Amino acid sequence: MEASPNTPVSRTSRYRRCPTAKPLVALTPIKRKLLRFLVECRVLSLPQLISLGQLSPKGTRRQMRQLFDAGLVEVVAVSRAALAPEDAPADETLLYGSAPNLYVPTTAAVRALVELGIVDSRYLGHGYPTYSPKNGLFLRHELLVRDVRVWLEGMASQEVGKTLRWEDGTGAALELGEKLTLKPDAWFVFEITQKERPLVLVGLVEVDRGTERGKTRWAEKLTRYHALFSSDKLLEHTGYKNARVLVLCPDDARRERLAALIAELAGDERLAGKFWLITVPALNQTGLHDPQWQVVGQTSLRTLL
Known part of the structure; x- marks a missing residue:
């Protein structure tokens, strides 16, 4: 029928x-x-x-x-x-x-x-x-974190390098001792292909949507990052001694304001210089050699390498 x-x-x-x-x-x-x-x-x-x-x-x-x-x-x-x-x-x-x-x-x-x-x-x-x-409102933040992984795999597809490790969510937490824990949104280890020998970039990812007012949240983060970089905990957790904190911001205005805030709260130029800021639109269009990153304490935009 x-x-x-x-x-x-x-x-x-x-x-x-x-x-x-x-x-x-x-x-x-x-x-x-x-x-x-x-x-x-x-x-x-x-x-x-x-x-x-x-x-x-x-x-x-x-x-x-x-x-x-x-x-x-x-x-x-x-x-x-x-x-x-x-x-x-x-x-x-x-x-x-x-x-x-x-x-x-x-x-x-x-x-x-x-x-x-x-x-x-x-x-x-x-x-x-x-x-x-x-609880879908949390997803916008979560997906922005995953945009960093998409960016890394985009470079890997161009044979620029490969992702050796990716941790996000609870898996990204770094125990610092004395009941102190650093909780970046994610962290990764990315091997960069070079003729002589490969370079390794360790990135600690922070997504800032500019929705929180005041200095409290970033003051707490800077305290924990200072504890991380002034100890051997980074090597213990990642296997590497050096890392950069890559911060995603919604737009240029927020990137500049946040860079000034981190410089103020860090106090130490060496700690401040660990923070590299970029806007979400720029991340989706940039590679390792494009000057799109603002290093805290510097005025001109830099390439990641």
Whole structure:
């Protein structure tokens, strides 16, 4: 019996798995790649996965849908307003529509990649946060942190280097002793390819959206960074003696104000010089040799190397 032309065509639910989907899916190289990034980063948006996987939007959506139906990823339901860009008009348009798909890995995905030897078993003990429409406002900050990982992998795809380690969330916490803990948003170790010998960049990531007033938060951070850089704790946690604090700011005005605030609070020029600031738009367009970074205590923009 043919369906009537007036019979509505059922659509696949965005947040519910297809009941007819196969319970198992072949973990092809591209699926393994997407899952690895997701397990390492805990949460990623569709645009970020498009960049990391170097696929078309349609191709990425298809891969992620298959992983979702197979129970290897979850799709986070978030309102459009939660992830609207800073310059979006504050009007009724934010009430309609939804944000780009956001994905988190399931325990089954982590277990599968560990068994395949793609990720270390330590990821089995990682806490993967639960996001929902009720706490979706935290996601804008979280995704900005992951933009740094996308930036690193963009350079890796150009054979500039490779990411040796990435830690975010609770995994990024650095114990300093005496009940003192430094909690950057993330930190990484990136090996830079050179003819003579590779260089290693250790970056401690801080995302500043300019939403907090006053000096308290940054005063506390500077105290902890001083404790980190005046001890051997950086070497203990990362395996390296030197690092830079890379701070993402929403715009040039905030970058300049924050640089002045850090210079004031640091007191020590050596500590202040560890902080390199950049705007989010500039990060998405810069490489290692583009002068887009403001070093605290200096006036002209610098290249990262």
